Amino acid sequence: xxxxxxxxxxxxxxxxxxxxxxxxxxxxxxxxxxxxxxxxxxxxxxxxxxxxxxxxxxxxxxxxxxxxxxxxxxxxxxxxxxxxxxxxxxxxxxxxxxxxxxxxxxxxxxxxxxxxxxxxxxxxxxxxxxxxxxxxxxxxxxxxxxxxxxxxxxxxx
Amino acid sequence: xxxxxxxxxxxxxxxxxxxxxxxxxxxxxxxxxxxxxxxxxxxxxxxxxxxxxxxxxxxxxxxxxxxxxxxxxxxxxxxxxxxxxxxxxxxxxxxxxxxxxxxxxxxxxxxxxxxxxxxxxxxxxxxxxxxxxxxxxxxxxxxxxxxxxxxxxxxxxxxxxxxxxxxxxxxxxxxxxxxxxxxxxxxxxxxxxxxxxxxxxxxxxxxxxxxxxxxxxxxxxxxxxxxxxxxxxxxxxxxxxxxxxxxxxxxxxxxxxxxxxxxxxxxxxxxxxxxxxxxxxxxx
Numbered sequence: 001x002x003x004x005x006x007x008x009x010x011x012x013x014x015x016x017x018x019x020x021x022x023x024x025x026x027x028x029x030x031x032x033x034x035x036x037x038x039x040x041x042x043x044x045x046x047x048x049x050x051x052x053x054x055x056x057x058x059x060x061x062x063x064x065x066x067x068x069x070x071x072x073x074x075x076x077x078x079x080x081x082x083x084x085x086x087x088x089x090x091x092x093x094x095x096x097x098x099x100x101x102x103x104x105x106x107x108x109x110x111x112x113x114x115x116x117x118x119x120x121x122x123x124x125x126x127x128x129x130x131x132x133x134x135x136x137x138x139x140x141x142x143x144x145x146x147x148x149x150x151x152x153x154x155x156x157x
Numbered sequence: 158x159x160x161x162x163x164x165x166x167x168x169x170x171x172x173x174x175x176x177x178x179x180x181x182x183x184x185x186x187x188x189x190x191x192x193x194x195x196x197x198x199x200x201x202x203x204x205x206x207x208x209x210x211x212x213x214x215x216x217x218x219x220x221x222x223x224x225x226x227x228x229x230x231x232x233x234x235x236x237x238x239x240x241x242x243x244x245x246x247x248x249x250x251x252x253x254x255x256x257x258x259x260x261x262x263x264x265x266x267x268x269x270x271x272x273x274x275x276x277x278x279x280x281x282x283x284x285x286x287x288x289x290x291x292x293x294x295x296x297x298x299x300x301x302x303x304x305x306x307x308x309x310x311x312x313x314x315x316x317x318x319x320x321x322x323x324x325x326x327x328x329x330x331x332x333x334x335x336x337x338x339x340x341x342x343x344x345x346x347x348x349x350x351x352x353x354x355x356x357x358x359x360x361x362x363x364x365x366x367x368x369x370x371x372x373x374x375x376x377x378x379x380x381x382x383x384x385x386x387x388x389x390x391x392x393x394x395x396x397x398x399x400x401x402x403x404x405x406x407x408x409x410x411x412x413x414x415x416x417x418x419x420x421x422x423x424x425x426x427x428x429x430x431x432x433x434x435x436x437x438x439x440x441x
Contacts, residue, residue, distance in 0.1 A: 015285050016213045020220065022426035023363070029290050063201045064285065065292050066194055066323070066330065069184050114184065115291055127363045131290045 002153070003040030006146065007057055010036035015064075029135030032142050033061055034107060035100075037075055038082045039146040047083075054079040070114065078107055096147065100140050108132045199325035206284050206298060206328045276395055277435040279303055283428055284328065293336035295319070297431060300327045308393035310434045316399035316422035317343075317387060318431065329433075334368065334400070335361045335425055344388045345370065345400055347417065349380045355388060356417070358400070367404055368419040377415075379403055385419050395436045 010032040021028050037057050044050035058075030062068050086099050112128055115121045194202065281297035299305050301324045309321045311331045319333040320343070334343065346353040347370075354377050356370035373379070383403045389396025404420040 012209055012212045015209050015288065016216055018288060019283060019286050019429065023287060023290075025426075031289070060201075061288075063194075063198050064205060064296070065288055065294075066198070067184075067292075068198070069180060071289075073180055073184065111289070111291060118184075121291060122360065124363070130364070135290075 003036075003043035003053060006149075007033060007036045007040060007053075010142075010146075011060070025134065027134060027138040029108075029131050029133075029138070031104070031107070031135060031139050033057065034075065034078070035139050035143045036146060037079050038100075038103065039143065039150060041079065041083045041086075042150055050083065051076060051080065070111075074107065074110060074114075077110075078103055081106070093144075096143070097140060100143050101136065104135050104139055105132065108135060193323055194325070202296070203300070203325050203327045206296065209284055210298065277304070279305060279433040279435070280430065281305075281329075281433060282430050286428070287333075293333040294322065295331045295333065295428065295431075297329050297331060297433070298327070299433065300324045300329050302326050304435065305329045305433050306393075306435070310387070310394040310398060310436070311431050312398060312434055313423055313428060313431055315424070316401065317394075318423050318425065318428060320394065321433065331431070333425065334358065334421075335363065343394070343400070344390045345385050345419075346388045347373075347379055347383050347385050347403060349378060349383045354379060358419075361421075362418075365418075366421055366425075368401060368421060370417040370419060371414070373415045373417055379406055379415075379417060389436070393436055395434055398434070 014030050014032040017030055017032075018028075021030070037054055040053065041050055044053065054076045055072050058072030059069075061071040061075070065071070082099065082103050085102075086096070108128075108131065112121070112131075116123060279299055281299040281303075283295050284298050285296040287293060287295065297311075305321055305324050307321050307323055310317055311319045311321060317334065319331045319336075322330045322332040324330075343358045344355070345358055346355050354373060356373055358368050359371045360369040361367070362369065368385075370385075381403060385400045385402065387394050387396055387398040387400065399422050401419040401422045403417055405418040407416045407418070408414075409416065
């Protein structure tokens with residue numbers, strides 16, 4: 001339940017913030033919903049529940065962007081990968097930043113490739129790099145913020 | 158591992174591959190903008206928009222107050238400057254009358270005066286902008302119930318920003334002119350020395366914030382800073398809506414055609430309130 005609430009809050013936060021941040025600025029590539037789904041994996045004891053949650057979140061995101069199934073599949077793939085990788089790595093703050101960077105990169109490359117392939121976007125290397133770079137700062141900060149909340153809730157219990 | 162289990166695993170992989178291919182194909186179909194959202198999707202989108210408006214009300218209130226304060230300071234500064242200019246204004250009044258008559262004449266030439274007088278205008282505020290960075294769309298809080306239809310032009314005070322892509326009862330998705338996909342191209346004309354040169358906006362450079370018009374014939378003369386406006390071809394968009402001004406002209410490698418770079422008249426970073434225009438001719 002906590003994961004779902006966090007995702008809903010992240011989704012609305014993302015919708016609000018994108019209205020006020022100039023496009024292609026250093027922190028414009030906000031992906032709070034995606035980040036919340038990665039952190040959300042710690043709240044799920046059963047893999048199956050987590051994957052259903054990932055798929056539904058992606059589907060919800062698709063409704064707003066009118067890209068049915070696109071985010072549902074990508075969220076599922078990346079969530080699966082994030083869970084596997086972070087379990088495999090040592091659980092430290094440094095490894096978390098590494099995993100965030102790698103998976104944000106993966107997300108951007110994957111989504112850009114598919115949108116290019118479908119003819120939705122035309123190829124522009126500078127544009128791609130600018131969006132990729134603008135994704136790191138706000139999302140990593142938000143990721144750490146969510147991790148901090150998770151850490152507090154775990155230690156309280 | 159037993160032979161039976163190996164075969165079972167092989168089938169499992171085969172099914173995964175097949176499902177992935179099917180998903181990919183269906184994704185390709187769904188991603189294309191031409192697909193109209195289903196009733197369920199439209200209702201969900203409306204619900205999310207209503208929720209978002211409720212949730213973001215305090216934030217928007219604070220942001221509006223900050224904007225108001227900023228504006229107040231600006232106005233105060235302007236007021237100080239204006240006081241000094243008031244004396245000069247009387248002398249310039251006569252000159253202004255002359256300029257006004259010239260402006261009316263130019264407007265009639267450019268058909269700009271028709272846009273704001275004849276067309277029906279629907280005011281809306283932006284609720285969601287460019288989620289996920291890739292989609293050059295915004296969602297506005299007015300929909301079918303407010304008279305918005307697909308294809309209508311969306312403008313701000315500086316010029317055109319996009320076209321309504323699809324509508325639901327209480328919200329509409331607007332495709333921005335900054336979108337680089339090939340499905341939405343706007344027909345434009347460049348006003349140069351009393352003549353019009355016609356072209357199609359083919360691209361938008363996010364970095365330099367300029368539109369591109371390709372395939373303009375070499376022998377046509379284009380004045381620097383010439384105004385670029387919509388042609389009105391294709392129905393929904395009124396003619397004469399400002400797009401930008403000519404910034405740079407490049408000749409292609411064979412000296413046959415030119416690429417014209419248009420400096421956008423709109424600042425796409427700060428769009429909060431928009432106006433949807435209904436072309437009177439279409440409405441009739």
